[in-house]
Amino acid sequence: MKSTPILALAVAALLCGGCNNKSAGTGKTRVAVIPKGTTHIYWKSVEAGAKKAADELGVEVTFIGPQKEDDRSQQIDLVKNQSLQNDAIVLAPLDAVALRDVVKEVSAKKPVVIIDSSLADSEGFIASYVATDNREGGRIAARALSESLGGKGKVTVMRYMQGSASTEQREEGFFEEIKKSPGIEVVSSEQYAGATASQAQDTATNLLTRLAEGDGLSVQGIFTSNQTSTYGMLQALRGKNLAGKVKLVGFDCDATFIDALKKGEMQGSVLQDPLNMGYLSVKTAVAKLKGEKVEATVDTGATLITPTNLEDPKISALIKTQLP
Template identity: 30%
Template structure:
């Protein structure tokens, strides 16, 4: 009897040891997986719901958080599993790698930008060949096989920015353009639209076009450099959400608020702050929440076999201080969890 009890105690100890070790390994893996930046696992969807992935240009960018907010609202309404994963900072190579991972995981649909012709068009086409629909958001890839585009007409957005500057400056200005990227298609379209809008204005000259790499710091550095080299510049146009913010900081540093006109893009809290102060005079308003919301709704329709327009342009307009506050707030108010 005594031997039997010893055997039972021994066996119980082994079982407890194995269980403890397994739990320790599991916890260690969870901690490891949690702390991998930009590498959140693209998991199998639950309860047989559709599994969509939204891959933004920059994960923690306030503009893209509004796109995410709209996408999550639509996902909740339609009962789909939505994953939001992308580069911490804008990085085309990492962006492409995340798209490849999503496609390899055989998700039901992918939503992303078509940032460049060279890298994104072939990537999107490879995803489509795997029978995974792709909806481009904010930035189109028109020559790709993407299923649909939902977002701003970026050429038109640049055009109305140019017309607003021409009207506000009464057809006379020495303009510097600071753009988020010289290669991203949506930024190029915003620059070209602007140029076309002012090209017939004899009193408007474009002095310089510089790149900010979508950062406040580089936008400020480029604005500072431009003013040092070209003190005659009295107007700036920023084509990404952070450009006008960086420009405004420099204009205040130079105490040139009364003599320098700034028109930017989007309505981040800092942009609104400078608009209310009068440092920024106008900004082009997009509808990021609507882009995310409609993209998820369109993806559900695509999978169900319903007809979806090839292109759906969300509203774009120029606003000034007198147009505040903007409604509906969901497209403009950034609230961090």
């Protein structure tokens, strides 16, 4: 394969408006999928779905994300660079505001499909938003926690990270729905877990220390809004011998969560469908490239798993797509 100077490739991409990258390589349409990160099993499921769609459609998919799920600058650079090499971009923005300008710039030349987490004021220029209905996911979690508490008690919420639209919407949905249970009081909701499981566990440990009351806690229920915050809280509860003594409803899937549900250490977790998200996002991007009509919003679904429904065939199948 002949080597071509990087500058020449960039100029060629700009001159063609970014729409004919497929003719410069293998002849296939090329789609870049840029997640928030690449280490969590959730993103590996998104990748599997994206590659499934690529195989069906005969297109090429590049899956590349930032090393850390709080590195906004690296993700912005990835969007810029991948837009020069691909016909369309699928992006899970780390920040609803910070990624807006680069997406608006790229979308003037080629389709950008947003997944997982929304982008602020982007309806006028993105091709589509393919994601979980995160607000409804938060409502599902609130109903589950309220039911497990019998509609009364004090609860705390450990949030994920400021600027993450998906988790902020889950938290907002939770607050909206929990208000419908007048016997439940949210006594703490200002703690942010952070981007990694270790940060989340440290935050959770400090929060539990503050909420300590005798051998237990001053709250009876806890909601956490993503995989890392749920994992960190579960490990902190276990570390203080409090797992199972307080009701915990989380978000996303992890082998540890399945074990905790079976042991009664968790009462529920709201699962997304990342495989379907990756699959539909690539199909939507390719359809847009073909000039076909695409939906402005595509809901990929949210499902509550509990100790009582783990053996349900549909639940088991969904869980399998999200575990190693």
